[in-house]
Amino acid sequence: MNIVLPEESQQDASSAEETSLLVIILDSNPGQKMLRESPHVLTHCVDSVIVFANTHLMQKVQNKLAIMACHSKSSQFIYPDQGKHGDIRQVDGQYEAFTAVEKITKKNLAKVLTSDGSAVITESLLAGAIAMALCYIARLQRTKPPGAKLNCRILVVTGSSCSTSQYMNYMNVFFTAQKQNVVIDVCALDQHLNLLQQGCDITNGLYLKVPQLQGLLQYMMWVFLPEPPIREKLVLPPPLKVDYRAACFCHRQLIDIGYVCSVCLSIFCKFSPICTTCHTVFKMPALPAVKPKKRKKM
């Protein structure tokens, strides 16, 4: 089907028909811990991301870029936008396209930041933002000229934490990305993100928790700028072992051995007579006697 073998993608990496699309998801949620403590950090991050985005565009003429802001109540595309920008001129000899990226991104980000800010929501809804990015990528894949090749990846830059409340949304977007051959990279600015790390592992992306925020741009340039086929040849931070243990639905604790409902596949750490997710009643008395038999025949 649409699975591209690594050898194939390496061979025609030099062909001019190939385009790489980078979608950057910038977490601008004011509720994240890092920004609550020192809001001016966002300026530093935005500057780094814009320079990084321009570097991506500089690598090849065909390279494409999209930037999204993941805010507390909604996510939206901030570059490219629908408006006309005829008034952007060369500044200090900078290439106009780069100036355009910077101006449009900053203008739209300012709009997003001033739009709402009342309630503090500590967890950013990154799964939704990735879902939008995947729809956008799917559209570009549909409308590309026949014969052209579009390599897509998503870079998530966030300082928020991740909890299991979005678990199902995350898993759906990771499996979709895997199917569509979209690589998800994650740059964690503040806290360790267990779920997003699983996503990187599933989609063959890279996960990096930035040790020092001052060096953000340099970390991004070194780790996330090279395209996936080139990465194999570089010495990058070794992949951490990903913990794929399940969290039980009842106490949200990681478990080694658990009980799974045969109807809805909910995971419980102890035997209970009724499934709390689908309200199925389980046969209670037969269980101890039947259990060893079942195992043999499964």
Place this chain on the structure above:
Amino acid sequence: MADEDNPKEYRWETGYEKTWEAIKEDDDGFLQASVDDIVQRAKRKRQTLKHGSQKLGMMRHLYLLLDCSESMASQDLKPTRLICTLKLLEMFFDEFFDQNPISQIGIILMQNKRAERVSDLTGNCRKHTKVLGNLGKTNLSGEPSLQNGLEMALSSLKLLPSHASREILVIMGSLTTCDPGDITLTIDSLKSEGVRCSVIGLAAEVRVCRQLADQTNGIYNVILDDSHYKDLLFQQVNPPPAAVCLEASLIKMGFPHQPNNEGSEEPLTMCMCHVDSVDEGSKLTTGGYYCSQCFSKYCELPVECRVCGLTLVSAPHLARSYHHLFPAANYMEVDYSSQTNVCFSCQKPFGEGDKQVYNCPNCKKYFCLDCDIFVHETLHICPGCSTNPLTFQIAVTH
């Protein structure tokens, strides 16, 4: 009888359909756009029939009954019926195990009036692909025996625990079957055991197949061409509604993880999955998955521990199946009257070409047709709902 209850009995008895009138040329005189549109609408229609929160048989045990009689050598599918079938089955197995990671498939051949089991029920996709590769060389001879095939599948499915969903999928190229006894008795026992039998016919409708499918709540379809064949086969990927007699139970499972022993080198160990295989012996390796109960090592998941019998899975395996149980809400079709300029998710500008837009009942965002299909076929979460703190958990709580 079953097919006499069917209101729409034969094609020639139904109303006169002017199917060609639905196809219109576009500005450049091409038909493709119009055909694509019809295909997309058909997909959407099928989507709206799906309902969430229904009980599904998630732990599927499917026996594939493959006709390998003379009739499979027919060349109406290119290059032959058998080779076309094997190609499609390979794709089907990949997709099946992708969507149903803790399910199992077995294969039975029907030829020379006999049934032959070529692979037992297993959840290992690679084993099946290997078997399929060898099947291309089988001699196609004799007549198939539907009854023998069904009996063999039934004898194995009978032994499964009560929470397992039992299914048989018959791929029938022949128009005849040569049976040793009364096949209606076999159908009755299949029915009483709650085995769901679906049939895909490659030639024409056969009464006994129709009866088999109707009696056991299966689906019977006859293919039109190879793309229709693929379509019918892939319908089987989605888990069916749970049979009435399906019992619910809690199944003990292990979630292996690698212990984090910083500093020390991981020991070299042998895995249990290759320990007695002839062609590739077990090698000493680091890494792998350790059974959480008895610490025997396996190369890959999901697997059933050979030592203690515990089913070992990883959490994403279970998560792959969640979208069957908690699908995204179906969008409503609304006429476009400039409600919004762009599609919420893919940023496609709406223009005069868009007559309909699609509206999510939960988050009230508007989407284009392509996104509607992408969201419901592949993504399984609504981008609008999942970016809003008020709605992102709707699918979970319902």
